[in-house]
Amino acid sequence: MTGHHPVQLPTGFRASGVTAGLKASGTPDLALVVNDGPDHHAAAVFTTNRVEAAPVTWSRQVLADGRVDAVVLNSGGANACTGAQGFLDTHRTAEHVADVLGVSAGDVVVCSTGLIGELLPMDKITSGVDAAAAALSPEGHEAAAVAIKTTDTVHKVALHAGPGWSVAGMAKGAGMLAPALATMLVVLTTDAVVQPGDLDAALRAATSVSFDRIDSDACMSTNDTVVVLASGASGVAVRGEGLATALTAVCSDLARQLIADAEGAAHDIAIEVVGAASVDDALEVARAVARNNLFKCAIFGNDPNWGRVLAAVGTTRAAFEPTTLDVTMNGVRVCRSGGVGEDRALVDLTGREVHVVVDLHAGTEAATIWTNDLTHDYVHENSAYST
Amino acid sequence: MTGHHPVQLPTGFRASGVTAGLKASGTPDLALVVNDGPDHHAAAVFTTNRVEAAPVTWSRQVLADGRVDAVVLNSGGANACTGAQGFLDTHRTAEHVADVLGVSAGDVVVCSTGLIGELLPMDKITSGVDAAAAALSPEGHEAAAVAIKTTDTVHKVALHAGPGWSVAGMAKGAGMLAPALATMLVVLTTDAVVQPGDLDAALRAATSVSFDRIDSDACMSTNDTVVVLASGASGVAVRGEGLATALTAVCSDLARQLIADAEGAAHDIAIEVVGAASVDDALEVARAVARNNLFKCAIFGNDPNWGRVLAAVGTTRAAFEPTTLDVTMNGVRVCRSGGVGEDRALVDLTGREVHVVVDLHAGTEAATIWTNDLTHDYVHENSAYST
Structure with a gap:
């Protein structure tokens, strides 16, 4: 477990976590992770629940070309079962992130978590995105991990360091942890130089023996997303087995942290x-x-x-x-x-x-x-x- | 719901419930239901759990020829996962019932319910069978229903009266109520004159839309048994649809009583x-x-x-x-x-x-x-x- 030690982002990334006012508790609830490159490779796995939230539908499309420049995540609302308006809100969130960062909305992944069946307060989302963009920092990993918590009692981060490169990860999830896919929000970042095909294969290998093998309550969420971003900023080429091993180590660490923090668990x-x-x-x-x-x-x-x-x-x-x-x-x-x-x-x-x-x-x-x-x-x- | 009104056995049957000392609570824990004929037709459905208790293995064999003279049931121990000794104990229970009643052991169904993985105290079983045989009475239905309770807070009985004939039922069960078969102990009795083939078909039709459609906690027991006995003592021939309708009415009534008494339920x-x-x-x-x-x-x-x-x-x-x-x-x-x-x-x-x-x-x-x-x-x- 590395959850209690600060885990820094790999080179080429910035992140932040702010309070947008989505949660009644007044705790941080909006996070941003940005890949400054030079590479912008990405891969992801999503819930297999047929009732999927608007941000999942959107992000599947974003991943189609394997390029992601930024991930915006909010707690305080799942934006699931929210109909056409919910999808428009996700789209608008991505557009706003794109405008602020100077990237394309089609390269912005959106993740949401919280109660199903309620529309997000979009004024708070947009002002939160502005604040998160202003707060972006290479030291922002922990703040981002804190902002995606829902019923989590602790934030979850993990790190695998290779020679000259690393993989970092952040995760949230404390219920609806069942498989057939990762059932939580996870953002993995690496500064390794990787091929997009290798990245996708390594991610699927890693999740199949980590997140897919935790089963807290047999309940599958509508919003689960695991996304990995590769910046190539380390200049170190890593492929195939080495990449899969590193991703598996980080995913397994995060998976154990999720189970250890599952809602109300005593064992x-x-x-x-x-x-x-x-x-x-x-x-x-x-x-x-x-x-x-x-x-x-x-x-x-x-x-x-x-x-x-x-x-x-x-x-x-x-x-x-x-x-x-x-x-x-x-x-x-x-x-x-x-x-x-x-x-x-x-x-x-x-x-x-x-x-x-x-x-x-x-x-x-x-x-x-x-x-x-x-x-x-x-x-x-x-x-x-x-x- | 007829659970709070005494339900009498159809003609041709006697039953009893006694305290054999199997339960630490000292409440009744052994029941006997005897079919005095003239017919001794029977049908049954059992748990589909591959880890089945010794009495289920035994009773499947008893039902092979469609004749049952008596059913002996105990609470206070499931006799499941008890190996060869457990099966010998079930066999010995059936032999003892047969000796006392003057019937064949091969026509005695055995049902057990309670904790898994413990051998039954056979001295208490045999003395309990003696007491139960001595207490047999046409008015013994309620006493038998009481003796098969485990965590049930109330005993469950139901009745369907036709013109000159009836179907009565007793059931126990308050947890592990999940389907893929009846998941509890149920004894149904009728004095209708029925054909064995009709009885089996009507029982399967009835359970498929009653006990198979309650699902308290998704857990399937190792001991579940639903057995129906037909004495023919009324002299009224009933077949096909009429029989299925009557069995379905009694099974549905009992199924609702089981759900209403499920462990700890508030809704x-x-x-x-x-x-x-x-x-x-x-x-x-x-x-x-x-x-x-x-x-x-x-x-x-x-x-x-x-x-x-x-x-x-x-x-x-x-x-x-x-x-x-x-x-x-x-x-x-x-x-x-x-x-x-x-x-x-x-x-x-x-x-x-x-x-x-x-x-x-x-x-x-x-x-x-x-x-x-x-x-x-x-x-x-x-x-x-x-x-």
Whole structure:
């Protein structure tokens, strides 16, 4: 975790975070990240939710040519389910950023997060963009990361430093963390000299084993966006595997920070499935356990209820025999061969970290999904969010 | 709802409920239902969970020839994930019932419910069976329904009376109510004269539109069983549609009672999807909403958060256009054409009943899933269940 140390932008970037007045709390709510080049390569992945917010529809178009000059992000409103007016507002936001920065609106990514179904106050957006542009700085990474928080209790940043180049990242997200894509807002920046095709491939490789493998509450957002910008300002050419490794390191770091800050969570839970016939089988089983409300409540209660693990495994189509399943919880094999194993009283769940290993005894593949417990605080936060 | 009125068994049946000492609470925990004939026709549906409890494995075999003389049910232990010993215990339970009643063990259905992963105390089971056999009575329906309760706050019974014949039903279940089959224990009894083939078809028709359409927490049990017994004692022949209608009425009544008593629930929620291209589409959409924890928390908070409904709908593969979706909550069309509709402040969610209508505008089919909200009490009950 690097979240508590300031993480600087790579060379070629400036950023800022300001208070536009979108949030009732009066905390920062508008961020700007600008790529000053010389390269302006970019790639992105978006939510797979068919009900997508206006900024997602817009930004998909922006990414079509692989060039991005700036990313503007706001908290305090998702601009989702806002119809034609919502899309016009996103377009107008991009136009205003473009005017202020002297770039093309078609090269400005827009990200929004907050409550669904409300129009953004555009006067505050435009004055906020003006203030953010005035505040742009090579030291602005942390301020930008702070301004995109919603129910996040901490801002999230991460860094991977290579020889003469680096990748930095900022992320927000504390709920609706489920996969089938990154489910949060993430901006990654690198000063490496990269080929656009390499950038896209490396980003997809990185997100598939990081953000796609966290599953806090099985809920998929309408606004999720992960965008990576490459300035080439370091002059160091990086490609293929090296780029993917660096992006994966930063994405994995951010993903763990997101799970650690998930709404109301009291335990961080790693569901590791081993002995699977395929990675897909391992992921299906791990996700079925991670999404089981009864299991998640049991962990909240420090209860090593392995029966609920087996009941969840039994709902999948993965290759396994019920009579050969093993389940280990924090080092204690509480279920052996589908039946009672070591004494469940030996399992210590009082710490924050929980490690569940499910051995399918059906092959040699493995995968891990990271999730949280289901707590009173989760219910409280999510029953009071919009009121 | 007929749950608060005594429901008598149809002619040809006796039942009882006794305290065998399986539950620490000292409340009744063992029930017996006996079909004295002249017919002994039966049909059943079981959990589709691949990790199935020993009594489910046993009872599937019993049902193979369509004859059942008795059903023995216990709360206080699920006998699931208990290995070879667990199956031997189920077999021994059936043998003991058979000995006491003078029937064949192969005609005795066994149902168990309670915690997974613990062996049953067989001495208490056998002495409990003796006591239950001694207590058998044509007036024993209510006592049996009481003895199968686990976290249920009330026992559930229902009745459909035809001319000269009837169908009665008893059910238990307050959690792990999710479909892909009946997810609870249910015993249905009728004195109608029926053909075995008609009985099986009518049962499947009835459960597919009742128990399969309640989804409390998306969790599927290892023990779920719905069994119907026909004694023919009324001498009234009933077949086909009439039988299906009667079974559906009783199953729907019991299903609503189960949802109304779901663990910790504060709202009963009907998710009605209309304008669907197919019933399957309607069910997929309704279930996606019913399983969305964020939506369920919002309802707990009396918050008409229609954005969470749309975000859930967007995760499905059903035919619809995001820009034509309408959502109505307790009569107020809060979302129109995928955007903001009537004032959400007009929605009154302070009562227990919540009716959400999602119009896909993609066809003429419709379906409803019944679910609950996600509450502090759900988290509390399910984090403390085994401790």
